[in-house]
Amino acid sequence: MDLKEKVALAEAEFGNMADSYAGILEQLRSRIPSALIDDSGWDQIRECAQEIPPTVATFPFGFEIPIHEQEARANFGISVHGLSESAVYYKERGQSADANSPAAALAGLLRKMTTDAPVWEIVAPKMVLEYDVARTEDGTRPAPAIFIRPSERPIVGGSERTEDLGTVLETIFSGAGWDPTPEEVQQAVRVYRAQKDDSTRIGSFSVFPSGKRGVRLTVGSFQNMHEIKEFLERCEWSGETSNITSIVERLKEKKAFVSLGIDVDVTADGPEPTFGLIFAPKVRPANTPEYWIDRPNLWTPFFDCLRELNLAVPEKLLALADRTWGAERVLYSSGTLIILWLVHHVKFVVRQDQIEEVNAYPFFLMCPMGKDSKFFENLDFL
DSSP, rough: OOOHHHHHHHHHHHHHOOOHHHHHHHHHHHSOOOHHHHHHHHHHHHHTTHHHHHHGGGGGGGEEEEOOOSSSEEEEEEEEETTHHHHHHHHHHTTTOOOOOOHHHHHHHHHHHOOHHHHHHSSSSSSEEEESSSSSSTOOOOOOOOEEEEEEEEESSSSOOOHHHHHHHHHHHTTTOOOOOHHHHHHHHHHTOOOOOOOOOEEEEEOOSSSSEEEEEEEEEEHHHHHHHHHHHHHTTTOOOOHHHHHHHHHHHOOOSSEEEEEEETTTTTEEEEEEEEEESSSOTTGGGGGGGTTTTTHHHHHHHHHHHOOOOOOHHHHHHTEEEEEEEETTTTTTEEEEEEEEEEEEEEEETTTEEEEEEEEEEEEEEEETTTGGGGGGGO
């Protein structure tokens, strides 16, 4: 059975389960504490998700939950594989939209990722779309942010992979309907070369079609704040980091994380002053069951430290602590649904040496086990 057949088999299960992604998410509503997402938050999610096909639940998905504020709301992210029925939906939607619209640009990106050899030799034919569920002042909803990963040929530091970098930049910019300028490419190359050696890599490239023009480079596998500071200096980023450094050092002393990542927003003028600091308590090997299996209390030192530093709402920390990892079997009309979940990472949004946001990212994987299902036999496509 080839990859496309495996994807189609899994998608058929979800297509029979609900009419939209909103229907799929109803399976989770009672399993996510109201301290994290309340009724109003779910209403916003449902309104946005009802436009999305249920087949996107074939692949891992998740939520962005702000744990620094009282409001119990969340944005959500989905994975779209270029060979899936979900991709067909986005392609057809783009074909019927205005040629200059975000929907048309997204459809073009999906075609490029599965038909352009230089692209799919570097980037896996899968993307993440992150939806902001709140409408803007004019009543519209922002186009989803787009994330792609160069997992087929990783763009590690300490090597001169500028040609691959240029290919991925052109690809991700096209998803927003943009062409990268020479200045934008030059600034991205500067950030890439700021990696000291092959111990770090650019883990993802992302754009925000409804936001400011530019590209977000997520650079991962740093061990401490000292390495982050040196990296930022080589990027020619200028700013103070003494406060955030003291916070990260305290987390390090508590053994609250094993690796750090950083989101750098790059424009034609260089790195933006705001950056994201990403914390992971374990290294997750891709495409293996170990990715989805965490030891109990994995996040306890991190959450305890956030509580001591008054960086998050205590009720949200308690709710997350109860749901950091697990598995549950749920009956549905055609069989059994296995739901796996974990807290994948936590991110600080840092501006002027102050933490503006603290966001947690719980991930979910749904495994339908219908009467004749072979879903678990085909998990290698995830």
